[in-house]
Structure formats: structure tokens, C-alpha cells
Ligand code: SF4
């Protein structure tokens with residue numbers, strides 16, 4: 001429909017005929033006061049703060065709920081409009097406690113701001129005020145419900161956006177309250193957004209509470225460092241300390257939302273585990289020292305191994321959350337020393353198709369486009385937990401009618417409707433994916449898809465036969481010319497591939513002459529020297545037990561780490577404290593291939609240094625050439641230059657499907673034959689156990705059991721338990737090859753038969769060797 | 781987490797709710813929520829437990845909080861045990877002008893209970909309600925499905941005696 005013309009405050013404006021006055025005013029930069037209206041929520045029109053005068057209308061109209069009409073004349077600041085707005089404000093303040101001096105929202109409160117503009121400076125109200133008993137909705141959000149003005153933004157966010165209706169308005173009239181009715185903690189993984197939405201101080205951040213005033217904080221843009229979306233954030237700091245994280249609006253990625261993980265993980269940055277000084281291992285234990293000594297010690301150790309054994313005995317593992325610049329320098333260092341044994345795919349086990357992979361793994365489409373897909377196939381993916389913001393988009397697609405088909409190793413309760421699902425044990429998973437479209441109903445949906453997306457989550461990528469899953473995923477996608485998206489773990493897997501932190505290619509996808517060992521073989525085929533970049537070997541590696549053993553036997557282990565870790569303390573020779581993303585500059589490349597730069601927002605803690613500088617100096621010490629970078633920016637430029645050259649020739653960074661080796665050929669190389677397996681492990685990573693920062697974020701750690709219960713257990717289907725003679729709540733011995741651990745049995749009907757949920761990424765299970773491999777379970 | 785939950789709703793209740801649901805489109809089961817709650821409350825001796833509300837929510841595929849919202853909004857639903865007879869005395873404007881206060885006070889004295897309280901023998905619960913739409917016959921009171929109008933203390937005595 002053609003635009004119509006309306007007039008607001010004498011300004012002629014073009015408006016979409018479906019728009020509300022508020023939307024047109026916002027687009028034109030005319031501010032109308034509001035509380036309940038939010039551009040990403042439905043219109044409730046319950047606060048009445050947005051009353052404006054409309055020509056020929058007898059009464060003031062709420063701008064947020066008044067559709068535009070041709071020739072309409074709106075006055076937002078006329079005497080009539082202002083009188084109406086002031087009257088509404090007076091009513092809103094009747095029951096508000098006006099406790100701004102002790103309210104955390106003070107200084108960033110919409111009510112406070114508007115009361116400044118519209119509130120009378122004297123109250124005529126002498127009667128008693130309403131007060132509301134306070135609630136406890138969990139470790140993340142503080143409540144002070146007496147301050148609530150009942151705009152219902154928080155309720156609508158839960159019902160519409162998060163798809164998890166936990167808050168509601170109970171009671172009636174003056175006794176109406178916002179709450180959960182039955183006291184319980186919020187379980188949504190994006191719950192923190194209601195803090196930003198709440199226009200008053202009713203909902204505030206619990207970990208941040210009473211620690212700073214909004215006007216003291218400095219605000220810096222940054223990029224969230226925990227999932228492959230790379231949500232845009234603002235980091236708020238006070239006197240050199242990160243105080244909190246809030247969303248930075250970006251319509252292409254996270255809109256106005258961020259996940260709780262991205263919001264609250266900052267607590268880990270200030271954890272007491274932070275290393276502040278370099279340490280070297282002496283005969284009598286650890287010794288703190290200066291950088292010069294530590295680096296000399298490290299490089300001499302390395303040089304000894306290199307002299308004696310050559311570069312092939314050197315290997316490096318890096319966290320997938322490292323920056324592009326760190327990945328690049330690490331691989332450049334390794335390759336200058338004659339080794340290609342480098343990887344960041346720490347939890348993966350199947351690398352057999354790596355040579356035919358695109359330059360970097362990713363979504364293969366813009367993130368924002370997810371909500372426009374009409375068929376989405378999720379393979380091995382707990383989307384809501386792995387990529388909460390992507391999940392909001394899939395939910396939007398589902399609400400618009402998209403069909404969601406799921407093949408998973410646990411029956412997750414998603415916040416979107418699933419039209420077909422297959423829940424199957426890991427060792428039967430590949431066949432289920434292969435045969436997915438044998439189901440006529442599913443085949444019909446997939447074939448008729450107008451825009452099909454097949455998404456592989458962490459569980460597919462970490463699966464023992466992940467290359468086969470990729471192969472069949474491509475087959476499914478090819479039925480309707482769809483895309484295959486890989487939702488990689490960590491925030492910068494794409495950056496790692498581009499920078500060359502992989503054994504078979506150097507920067508920008510250039511193949512190496514001799515392919516190095518991968519994340520798995522680096523550990524099982526133990527090396528003499530290791531460089532670790534922010535790796536917690538017991539928690540970050542699929543084969544945690546091999547990681548521990550490999551480090552144990554190595555002659556030289558150089559750990560660049562932000563945090564203390566017991567395994568590093570036991571086996572490393574040097575521990576160099578390196579800066580987390582808030583204390584260094586760098587680049588993360590997200591799943592859609594977007595390079596997002598960020599700067600350090602606080603100075604590094606103690607003597608911590610940015611890892612890119614440490615790697616550069618190590619290279620200088622080892623007399624490697626081509627490491628004369630003055631800034632991380634220069635490193636990035638070099639990678640970017642190579643990337644442009646590397647992709648210039650290729651028409652598409654995606655290989656043709658024919659190039660993939662067939663799964664039969666691949667399967668021969670992967671370990672256990674599926675026929676023999678009776679029970680396989682579902683090695684899911686619990687929601688807040690993914691990386692070293694979130695593991696140390698207190699409020700998130702307190703929330704994890706609320707969402708997932710105790711994760712240090714083995715969860716099995718009651719039918720499987722019966723076969724194995726296991727009783728609930730009793731201890732069991734879990735055996736994987738020659739390794740054994742002990743866990744309590746919990747019955748869970750979400751686990752398929754012949755499978756056992758045994759989480760990865762936690763200490764209790766670091767004695768095992770495969771996240772999705774076979775296990776034997778016996779009564780203890 | 782483990783077992784599959786069995787519903788608390790009796791089969792009779794389920795049947796009646798199913799009958800009500802037939803009146804609404806299949807994808808809008810929630811439309812039957814008011815009736816469902818009434819049926820379940822009646823069966824449970826006049827009040828609803830959280831478990832019963834949850835069971836209704838599950839049966840109608842609604843979020844439990846949405847059911848709590850409804851129950852706490854309407855004065856016809858009780859979330860605490862009530863007496864056999866709930867005396868809903870109107871104290872809204874017309875009844876107030878016709879001295880409903882006198883009626884309330886009389887009941888309080890006679891039964892020795894306050895508002896929202898139940899007699900020790902479990903017979904009566906006294907409640908104040910808003911306009912019963914019987915203004916023309918104020919002061920008015922509703923007990924169960926029956927209206928009592930033009931109340932006087934004597935009339936109240938007679939009514940209470942009648943209610944066993
Ligand atoms: S708690 Fe905040 S967001 Fe929720 S209804 Fe109250 S004022 Fe609105």
C-alpha cells in the first residue's frame with residue numbers, strides 16, 4: 001500500500017497506512033513519552049503516558065495504539081496533550097514509592113526521567129500508598145515490585161519473545177501484581193532482558209545491585225564472547241572494573257536483546273581465579289616472576305624440544321573464544337617453527353571432511369534471515385541453550401508458520417512448536433539423519449520448502465561421525481536448494497578457520513603441504529611440547545582424559561591463560577596471564593562471517609597482557625620472522641589482506657557437494673563400529689559450562705541448576721535403566737574404554753533409549769574420553 | 781523430571797471440560813478455562829489448589845501463570861478452603877447507600893467471623909463483593925447461585941437459619 005501523509009507537530013510526514021502514530025513519530029525523531037510501548041513487543045496501550053491530541057478527536061488518543069489516517073493532524077506538545085500526559089503521570093506516581101535515592105534504576109529510569117518533565121513538583125496525594133510484597137525470581141534479577149507501574153512489558157516479553165510465560169499479572173484492580181504467583185526462579189535463558197525493558201526500578205540486575213550509579217559508569221561497545229552470533233554489547237565500567245553488560249542494539253544480529261550468558265558472564269572476569277603475574281615451575285614449585293624471565297623460560301623450554309625433536313613435536317590448542325589476531329599469531333608462530341599441529345575445535349572428534357570444508361564454518365546466510373525461513377531442520381542442536389538469540393529468531397519463524405523439524409539426542413522442550421521430531425541415541429543418529437526424508441510427511445515438508453535452512457548444533461559438530469551428519473545435512477538441504485548452517489561452539493570458530501588455527505590450512509584457507517594433527521590426535525598422539533591458549537584441558541577438550549595424560553608426559557607446556565586451572569597448575573611449566581576480551585583489542589568473526597572489531601574496555605588486570613602481544617614477543621624471542629606488529633590492528637590487516645586474496649579466486653567459499661567424501665569412506669576412519677554399541681553418551685555441555693569465563697560467573701552458576709538440575713549425574717530413560725538394572729538416585733559406574741567414573745542415576749524420559757546423558761565441560765566427567773562415544777553403565 | 785505426570789482431574793471433570801471445549805475452535809482450548817475452573821472447583825468442595833490449577837493449565841495447554849491470573853482476577857474462584865455457604869455481600873455504591881454496612885456488621889456479629897473468614901463449624905464464609913447488578917433491590921447478597929435482596933438484619937437471620 002502506498003504511504004499516506006500525516007502531520008505531527010506541524011511536520012508533514014509519510015507514513016505506512018498500517019503504522020501507529022507512535023511509530024511514525026519515532027521514525028521522524030519526535031519523542032512521545034511512553035512506558036508500555038516497546039517496538040519489539042505487542043501493543044498493550046495500558047499506561048496512557050503517550051496521550052496526544054489528534055485534530056477532530058474529542059479526547060486525547062494513545063499514540064501507541066492510534067492508527068494513522070490520511071491527513072491526520074497530531075499534536076504531541078499542545079496544551080491539551082501536555083495536560084493529559086501530566087494527568088497520567090500524576091496517577092502513575094500515586095502508588096509509586098518515589099524511592100529514587102535507594103533505587104538501582106535511579107539515573108537511568110524512564111519514570112524518573114518523565115517525572116522530571118511531566119510530574120508536578122508537589123503531590124496532592126495524602127492517602128496511603130499501595131505496597132507489594134517482594135518476590136524472589138532467582139539469582140539474576142532483583143525485584144522491588146512496589147515500584148512496578150504495571151506496564152506489562154516484562155509479561156509480554158516472556159509470552160511473545162522468550163516464549164516462556166513465567167510472569168503474569170495476578171489479582172485485580174488495585175491489588176493487581178506482577179509476579180510468578182507461585183514463587184520460583186525464572187528459567188528462561190534470555191530473562192535478563194526484562195531488566196532493560198522495565199521502565200522503572202521494579203526489575204534490576206541482582207549481581208550489579210547497589211554497586212554503582214548509572215552516571216558514574218563509562219560505556220564501551222564490545223562484542224559478546226560466548227556464542228557464534230557475536231551479539232553486540234555495551235560494557236559498563238567503573239574505575240577500571242567491568243561492572244555490567246547490557247545489549248547494544250544491532251538489528252542484524254541481536255536487535256535489542258542479549259542472552260543471560262552474554263549479560264552475566266562478566267562476573268567471571270572479576271573472579272579470584274584471575275592470574276595476575278607470570279609463573280614458572282621451579283624444582284620447588286611455582287614461582288611468580290616478571291615477564292622477561294617467564295618468556296625466556298618458556299621459549300628456552302620450547303627451543304630445547306625443537307632442537308632435540310624438531311617442530312613436529314610441538315602442538316598448540318586454542319580456545320574457540322580467542323581473537324582472530326591471537327589465532328593468527330599462534331598459527332604463524334607454530335608454522336614458523338615447523339609445526340601444523342594446531343587446532344581450536346577442542347570438543348570435536350571427527351575431522352575427516354576438513355579438507356573439503358568451506359573457508360570457514362558458519363550459518364551460510366544472514367542471521368536476521370533465520371526468522372524468514374519457512375522450514376528449519378535442527379540436527380543435534382539444543383538451540384535455545386547453545387544460541388539463545390538465534391533461537392528467538394527460529395521462534396519468530398515458527399510463529400509466522402515455519403515448520404521446524406528436529407533430530408536430536410535429547411527431547412528438548414523448545415519454545416517453538418516442532419512439527420516433527422526424532423529423538424535417537426548418538427550411535428543411531430547418523431542413520432536417523434540419513435533416513436529423515438524417508439518419512440513421507442517430512443519429505444513433503446522439506447521438498448516444498450521455499451526457503452529451507454538445515455542447522456547443525458554443537459551436538460552434531462561434536463559427534464563422532466560429524467562429517468557424515470554434515471554430508472547428509474547437505475543432502476537434505478539439496479532437496480529444496482536450502483542452506484546448511486553450522487552453529488559452532490565459542491564465539492570465533494569462523495575467525496579460527498580464517499586465521500589458520502587448524503591443522504590443514506593456514507590463513508585464508510590456504511592448504512598446507514603437510515597436514516598437522518587435529519584437536520583429537522594432538523592429545524592422543526601426545527607431543528613433547530604444548531602451547532595452550534586459554535584452554536582448560538579437563539573441561540574444554542572432548543577427550544579430557546587424553547588431554548590430562550598428554551600434558552602429564554610432555555616436556556614443555558606453555559599455558560597462556562586468563563584463569564587458574566588445577567590441571568595447568570599440575571602440568572604446565574609456564575603460566576602466562578593473558579587478557580580476556582574486555583582487556584584486549586581484537587576481532588571476532590561470527591556465524592554469518594561478519595568481522596566485528598572491539599577494543600579493550602579496561603586495562604589488563606595486574607600484569608596480565610593481551611595474548612597477541614605475548615605471542616608476538618615469544619616469536620621475537622624465538623627469532624621467527626614477520627612478527628613486527630605494533631598493534632592488533634596491524635595483525636588484523638595482514639589477515640584481512642590474505643583473506644581478500646584467498647577468496648578473490650573462489651566464486652563461493654562453499655565446496656560443491658560432490659567434493660565431499662562419502663560417509664562410508666569416512667566411517668571406516670571413525671572409531672567404534674556402531675553395530676556393537678549398546679549405550680552411547682550424550683555429552684551435552686550444560687548451559688553455563690561452555691568456557692572459562694562463564695564457568696566463573698557466580699550468578700550464572702547459581703542459575704544453571706535451576707534450569708537443568710544437577711548436571712553431574714547420569715540421566716537415562718527408565719526403560720534403559722530397567723534393562724541395566726539401575727535404580728533412580730543410586731550410584732552407577734560409567735565405563736568408557738578403560739576409564740571409569742561414578743555418577744548418580746537420574747531417570748529422564750527426555751533421553752532416548754540406549755543413550756545416557758553424561759554432560760561434558762564439568763569436572764565430574766573429565767575422566768571420560770568421548771562426548772558421544774559408547775559407554776557401559778553398571779550398578780556401583 | 782522423571783515420571784510422566786498423571787493428571788489430577790477426575791474423569792468426570794475431564795468429560796465435562798471436553799464437552800465445553802467442543803464449543804470452541806480446536807486450537808483455542810483455553811477458551812474453556814472459566815468453565816473448567818468452575819467444574820474443578822465445584823468438585824473440590826468450593827476451592828482450587830495450585831495443583832488443580834496446574835492440572836487445568838496442562839489440560840488446556842496453557843501456561844500455569846495464565847490460569848493463576850484468571851483465578852486471582854475473578855472473585856468466584858477461591859484459592860483457600862471456604863465454608864459450605866459463601867455469603868457474598870455487596871458493598872458497592874447502591875448497596876452502600878442502602879446501608880450494606882449494617883448487614884455486614886450483623887453477619888459478623890452473629891457468626892463471630894470477619895470478612896474472608898469461615899465459621900468454626902465450616903458452614904459459612906463471609907465476603908464483601910462488588911456490584912452484583914441487583915442495585916434496584918439493594919442491599920443484596922449472593923449465596924451460591926441464589927440472590928437475596930432488600931436485606932435487613934431479620935431477613936439475614938432467617939436466611940442463615942435456612943442454610944444448613
Ligand atoms: S515489573 Fe517493570 S516491566 Fe514488568 S510490569 Fe512492572 S513496570 Fe512493567
Ligand code: FES
Nearest residue numbers: 036045047048064
Ligand atoms: S505507551 Fe501508549 S499507552 Fe503506554
Ligand code: FES
Nearest residue numbers: 870875911912914
Ligand atoms: S451496588 Fe450492590 S448490587 Fe449493585
